[in-house]
Amino acid sequence: MSRKILVLPGDGIGPEITREAVKVLEACQQQGLDIVIEEGLVGGAGYDAHGEPLPTATLERAKASDAILLGAVGGPKWDRLEDLTKRPEKGLLGLRKHLGLFGNLRPAILYPQLAEASSLKPEVVSGLDIMIVRELTGGIYFGQPRGIEERDGERVGFNTYVYSESEIERIGRVAFEMARKRGKKLCSVDKANVLEVTILWREVMERLALEYPDVELSHMYVDNAAMQLVRAPKQFDVIVTGNMFGDILSDAAAMLTGSIGMLPSASLNESGQGMYEPCHGSAPDIAGQNLANPLATILSVAMMLRYSLDQPELAARIEGAVGKVLDDGLRTADIAYPGTRRVTTAEMGDAVLTAF
Amino acid sequence: MSRKILVLPGDGIGPEITREAVKVLEACQQQGLDIVIEEGLVGGAGYDAHGEPLPTATLERAKASDAILLGAVGGPKWDRLEDLTKRPEKGLLGLRKHLGLFGNLRPAILYPQLAEASSLKPEVVSGLDIMIVRELTGGIYFGQPRGIEERDGERVGFNTYVYSESEIERIGRVAFEMARKRGKKLCSVDKANVLEVTILWREVMERLALEYPDVELSHMYVDNAAMQLVRAPKQFDVIVTGNMFGDILSDAAAMLTGSIGMLPSASLNESGQGMYEPCHGSAPDIAGQNLANPLATILSVAMMLRYSLDQPELAARIEGAVGKVLDDGLRTADIAYPGTRRVTTAEMGDAVLTAF
Ligand SMILES: CC(C)[C@H](C(=O)O)[C@@H](O)C(=O)O
Ligand SMILES: CC(C)[C@H](C(=O)O)[C@@H](O)C(=O)O
Numbered sequence: 001m002s003r004k005i006l007v008l009p010g011d012g013i014g015p016e017i018t019r020e021a022v023k024v025l026e027a028c029q030q031q032g033l034d035i036v037i038e039e040g041l042v043g044g045a046g047y048d049a050h051g052e053p054l055p056t057a058t059l060e061r062a063k064a065s066d067a068i069l070l071g072a073v074g075g076p077k078w079d080r081l082e083d084l085t086k087r088p089e090k091g092l093l094g095l096r097k098h099l100g101l102f103g104n105l106r107p108a109i110l111y112p113q114l115a116e117a118s119s120l121k122p123e124v125v126s127g128l129d130i131m132i133v134r135e136l137t138g139g140i141y142f143g144q145p146r147g148i149e150e151r152d153g154e155r156v157g158f159n160t161y162v163y164s165e166s167e168i169e170r171i172g173r174v175a176f177e178m179a180r181k182r183g184k185k186l187c188s189v190d191k192a193n194v195l196e197v198t199i200l201w202r203e204v205m206e207r208l209a210l211e212y213p214d215v216e217l218s219h220m221y222v223d224n225a226a227m228q229l230v231r232a233p234k235q236f237d238v239i240v241t242g243n244m245f246g247d248i249l250s251d252a253a254a255m256l257t258g259s260i261g262m263l264p265s266a267s268l269n270e271s272g273q274g275m276y277e278p279c280h281g282s283a284p285d286i287a288g289q290n291l292a293n294p295l296a297t298i299l300s301v302a303m304m305l306r307y308s309l310d311q312p313e314l315a316a317r318i319e320g321a322v323g324k325v326l327d328d329g330l331r332t333a334d335i336a337y338p339g340t341r342r343v344t345t346a347e348m349g350d351a352v353l354t355a356f
Numbered sequence: 357m358s359r360k361i362l363v364l365p366g367d368g369i370g371p372e373i374t375r376e377a378v379k380v381l382e383a384c385q386q387q388g389l390d391i392v393i394e395e396g397l398v399g400g401a402g403y404d405a406h407g408e409p410l411p412t413a414t415l416e417r418a419k420a421s422d423a424i425l426l427g428a429v430g431g432p433k434w435d436r437l438e439d440l441t442k443r444p445e446k447g448l449l450g451l452r453k454h455l456g457l458f459g460n461l462r463p464a465i466l467y468p469q470l471a472e473a474s475s476l477k478p479e480v481v482s483g484l485d486i487m488i489v490r491e492l493t494g495g496i497y498f499g500q501p502r503g504i505e506e507r508d509g510e511r512v513g514f515n516t517y518v519y520s521e522s523e524i525e526r527i528g529r530v531a532f533e534m535a536r537k538r539g540k541k542l543c544s545v546d547k548a549n550v551l552e553v554t555i556l557w558r559e560v561m562e563r564l565a566l567e568y569p570d571v572e573l574s575h576m577y578v579d580n581a582a583m584q585l586v587r588a589p590k591q592f593d594v595i596v597t598g599n600m601f602g603d604i605l606s607d608a609a610a611m612l613t614g615s616i617g618m619l620p621s622a623s624l625n626e627s628g629q630g631m632y633e634p635c636h637g638s639a640p641d642i643a644g645q646n647l648a649n650p651l652a653t654i655l656s657v658a659m660m661l662r663y664s665l666d667q668p669e670l671a672a673r674i675e676g677a678v679g680k681v682l683d684d685g686l687r688t689a690d691i692a693y694p695g696t697r698r699v700t701t702a703e704m705g706d707a708v709l710t711a712f
Contacts, residue, residue: 074549089549119480119587140517141550148556151520157553158518161496165510191600193430193445194497200504200513226608227616230586231475244547248604252582260583 002036003309006065008058008095011044011078011088012282013292013345014071020294020349021069021301027356028305028314035309038065042095043073043088043282047081053091054098062095067308068275069300070095072282088282096136101267101275102167103174104136104246105303108233108253108263113326117258117335120230130236130253131182133175134246136267138167141243161197163242168204174268175240176212183237187218189225189245201242222249229253254279261293261334264300266307274308276300286333290344293332295322298352321355328355358392359665362421364414367400367434367444368638369648369701370427376650376705377425377657383712384661384670391665394421398451399429399444399638403437409447410454418451423664424631425656426451428638444638452492457623457631458523459530460492460602461659464589464609464619469682473614473691476586486592486609487538489531490602492623494523497599517553519598524560530624531596532568539593543574545581545601557598578605585609610635617649617690620656622663630664632656642689646700649688651678654708677711684711 007022009015022037029035040058047053053073062068073088081087095101110118110128118125143160150156172188179186188205190198202219209217220228222245228235229249233256241249254260263279278296286292299322305315330351331340343351363378365371378393385391396414403409409429418424429444437443451457466474466484474481499516506512528544535542544561546554558575565573576584578601584591585605589612597605610616619635634652642648655678661671686707687696699707 084552084555087549093550120476124475143514146552148552154521155556156518156520157551157556158499158516159551159553160514160516162512162514164507164512191603193443194449195513195515196440196502196504197513197515199440200511223603223607226582226604227611230608230611231614245604247547247579248582248601251579252586252608255583255586258587 002034003066004064005035005037006061006068007037007039008042008068008070009039009045010042010071010073010282011075012072012284012287014073014282016288016290016345017278017292017294017297018069018071020345021297023349023353024298024301024318024356027353031314033309033311033314042070042091044075044078046091047078047086047088051086053086053088054094059094059098062099066273067304068095069297069304070275070277071297072278072280074282075284093141095275096267097142099273099275100137100269102135102137102171103268104134105178105266105268106132106134106250106254106263106279108132108250108257110257111259111262111326114257114259114262114335116337118256119258120256125233125256128233128257130233131178131238132246132250132253133171133178133238133240134250135167135171135242138163139243161195161244163197163201165200165204168201169208172205172208172240175238176208176215179215179238180212184214185216185237187220187225187236187239189220189222189239189241189249191222192219193221198242205240225249226252229256250279259335261332262295262299264296264303266300266303268307272308274304276304290346291333292345293334294345294349298322298349317356318352321352324355325351358390359422360420361391361393362417362424363393363395364398364424364426365395365401366398366427366429366638367431368428368640368643370429370638372644372646372701373634373648373650373653374425374427376701377653379705379709380654380657380674380712383709387670389665389667389670398426398447400431400434402447403434403442403444407442409442409444410450415450415454418455422629423660424451425653425660426631426633427653428634428636430638431640449497451631452623453498455629455631456493456625458491458493458527459624460490461534461622461624462488462490462606462610462619462635464488464606464613466613467615467618467682470613470615470618470691472693474612475614476612481589481612484589484613486589487534487594488602488606488609489527489534489594489596490606491523491527491598494519495599517551517600519553519557521556521560524557525564528561528564528596531594532564532571535571535594536568540570541572541574541593543576543581543592543595545576545578545595545597545605547578548575549577554598561596581605582608585612606635615691617688618651618655620652620659622656622659624663628664630660632660646702647689648701649690650701650705654678654705673712674708677708680711681707
């Protein structure tokens with residue numbers, strides 16, 4: 001039976017970059033990959049069309065799909081929406097929650113062809129290859145109670161940072177398994193010297209470590225982790241952390257490479273269904289100008305093939321094709337420097353297709 | 357009447373570095389500064405002596421003092437304490453809370469003499485001068501309810517991220533005033549696309565901005581702020597944010613300079629009483645070896661003179677003396693590189709004293 005892929009272009013540069021990634025998916029189809037590709041609306045695009053960042057039709061289609069390819073959501077157009085539940089981001093958060101996509105994999109890899117793009121010294125980042133495993137459906141993003149209310153004559157805002165043992169264990173296993181397949185080093189990031197919820201986090205990680213004697217587990221406070229990422233990022237192999245810390249650290253780690261336009265991500269649930277998206281945002285300032293870098297989205301397709309469609313060879317071919325166009329000196333604006341060839345979004349997609 | 361200074365050496369390298377800073381304070385005394393210097397126990401040192409990280413005698417003395425100089429707290433010796441309320445960190449948090457030290461000023465300055473120490477490219481960080489204003493007595497650090505409890509047959513950990521309008525306004529004013537005295541640019545960091553408490557934060561900052569038309573206010577999501585600090589830190593002048601985000605971002609910002617051993621901090625309450633401490637930690641691995649860099653603590657004395665004792669000239673003299681020893685090529689191990697003169701903790705303190 002055909003596998004179903006749902007493409008959700010979203011907002012800003014989303015439509016342009018997913019367009020190129022879909023070309024690559026179609027090329028896989030021509031190579032015999034049995035998939036059906038559908039499209040849907042999410043984020044600001046969903047709100048504009050149906051008054052909801054996650055229209056019911058999109059959610060239903062997402063649930064029925066084997067994998068989702070998402071562009072990006074959000075933009076200034078919707079930033080002033082009074083009703084927070086209508087903001088584009090809620091479309092993304094709703095998909096994560098409704099599909100149970102708790103395991104977020106965010107690689108931070110420095111492509112040797114792009115070493116110059118980093119703001120860090122070459123010796124500090126050359127060969128960088130970190131995998132951040134972020135919990136994506138719990139923590140303070142979804143904790144109850146939350147809100148803004150009147151107390152003692154003034155307004156008070158509040159959110160709840162909460163994790164249960166089973167939630168921690170579930171993401172812990174993803175991280176230990178990942179470390180096992182890589183350099184066998186796992187660093188769990190918490191703030192156990194201040195926050196009770198992360199004391200429990202640390203305890204569960206230690207318990208899990210007994211089941212993974214081949215993986216070396218360490219713990220780091222989040223403030224120190226932010227420092228160590230800047231100071232000596234190559235000390236890390238796999239990092240596991242909660243939703244909020246993961247949001248911050250994965251973006252910092254991505255930026256260490258200087259080319260966040262290159263970094264894909266995967267968000268998986270217990271049954272291997274996954275949502276795949278670039279790490280970068282919707283970049284409204286360059287939307288619609290054929291300037292955006294489609295490579296992170298194309299590499300997200302490679303992750304999809306590997307994690308949800310069990311096609312590691314096709315995944316490797318896509319990654320190889322991306323390496324080839326970089327070797328050939330093709331660069332979108334975000335990764336261009338003197339001596340390379342500046343190309344548009346569509347030209348970059350076509351070049352990958354040719355190299356595929 | 358004499359002003360009272362309470363010195364709390366704390367743990368790890370705390371005693372060594374405060375010793376050098378006290379020499380500088382005493383030099384100020386000899387120049388006519390009317391102060392009385394007392395000492396007290398806090399952190400692991402407090403726990404070991406009195407079973408409490410913040411002994412009652414220390415708290416009483418702290419309340420009666422005009423300013424506190426703190427070394428550092430914590431270390432592996434106390435990391436396994438079952439009772440979280442006895443951990444060294446609780447001594448520090450208790451002082452902040454009991455004295456109402458809500459306004460934490462953390463400069464991230466790149467000393468031109470130490471430009472090589474940064475892991476970032478020189479052009480990215482040269483001339484860096486950011487001031488991070490972190491709220492220090494609220495947010496998730498102190499929010500109730502908090503704990504670990506049994507729910508539906510498993511344990512759950514939880515903390516509460518909470519701010520009231522008046523808490524936000526109070527730290528906002530500190531930041532706007534600071535920006536007014538500096539480059540007139542204030543960036544407020546939040547996660548208003550996800551967390552209600554930071555929606556209120558953003559709203560209060562916008563309201564305050566009307567009172568400070570000369571200061572340009574911008575907003576940034578915390579994940580983006582972590583990226584921008586790595587990508588182009590010089591875009592920032594003053595950053596204001598909550599307790600947890602401030603913990604993470606100020607450490608990342610400090611590490612951009614490559615010489616966290618140089619960075620002081622101040623924590624102020626409404627009446628100008630303040631606690632001053634280096635940004636770095638207790639570094640148990642090098643404690644007692646006369647290796648630690650005392651300059652951050654000495655520069656914390658300069659901040660004390662400026663913010664709590666109204667002695668800007670003495671403050672400038674200390675800062676000048678530190679600049680002079682750096683110009684002379686003196687370096688503790690953490691900031692040493694070929695061609696400079698390696699000195700011990702005590703030698704560095706003495707050199708500052710000579711240059712004072
Ligand atoms: C858009 C936003 C809600 C989202 C998040 O905070 O998770 C984004 O920053 C991300 O990391 O995917
Ligand atoms: C020691 C710890 C409790 C403290 C904090 O998290 O505030 C430290 O990291 C700091 O930034 O001063």
